[in-house]
Amino acid sequence: MQQDSRLDRSEPLADWVHRCIDIPERGLEVQRSATPEERDALAAALEILSIDALDVSYRIKPLPRGRYGLAGELTAAVQQACIVSLEPVPASVRETLDEEFWPVEDAPKSADGEASEREALAHTAPELIEQGEILLGRIVFEQLSTALDPYPRAEGAKFSWRGTGDHASSTPSPFAALSRLRDKT
Numbered sequence: 001m002q003q004d005s006r007l008d009r010s011e012p013l014a015d016w017v018h019r020c021i022d023i024p025e026r027g028l029e030v031q032r033s034a035t036p037e038e039r040d041a042l043a044a045a046l047e048i049l050s051i052d053a054l055d056v057s058y059r060i061k062p063l064p065r066g067r068y069g070l071a072g073e074l075t076a077a078v079q080q081a082c083i084v085s086l087e088p089v090p091a092s093v094r095e096t097l098d099e100e101f102w103p104v105e106d107a108p109k110s111a112d113g114e115a116s117e118r119e120a121l122a123h124t125a126p127e128l129i130e131q132g133e134i135l136l137g138r139i140v141f142e143q144l145s146t147a148l149d150p151y152p153r154a155e156g157a158k159f160s161w162r163g164t165g166d167h168a169s170s171t172p173s174p175f176a177a178l179s180r181l182r183d184k185t
Helices: 036-046 117-121 136-147 174-184
Strands: 017-019 028-033 050-063 067-081 088-103 127-129 133-135
Touching (some): 036 050, 067 136, 088 136, 127 133, 133 136
Antiparallel strands (some): 017 133, 050 067
């Protein structure tokens, strides 16, 4: 997902950055694991209970015209709160990393000079190289956040709502009134 603003250095994984001038012509292969502090900060940012493991292996290779390609895999073990019981729900995440990074001046533009909404939302829209850096931490954050189950549910958890207090309706529904009218005819 393309963004125009620089990654805030206080955000989780903000130091997971590669300077383009440090990437050799043959490419760069990296295996990285988040530290306990990085995992805690990332879990807080994602509003989940915990991240027990976060490992990323990837290759960054130079492409023509000052562009770079990223290919790899992200794996994580997380704990989310059940939406019904709030009990911990463990989950495993395995996501493929496949991105292109382009210099800002090469970013796709529409007729008015701005990236069109469709291009910005397209999966193929390139990430931007910002100030000569590839912001890998942003990619990891985005991939992990979109891979998480938005409604985690513990096995066997059931939601049962009983209207009480102000939420209980003491008046019959409009359909009950219609039913009585029908019965009179």
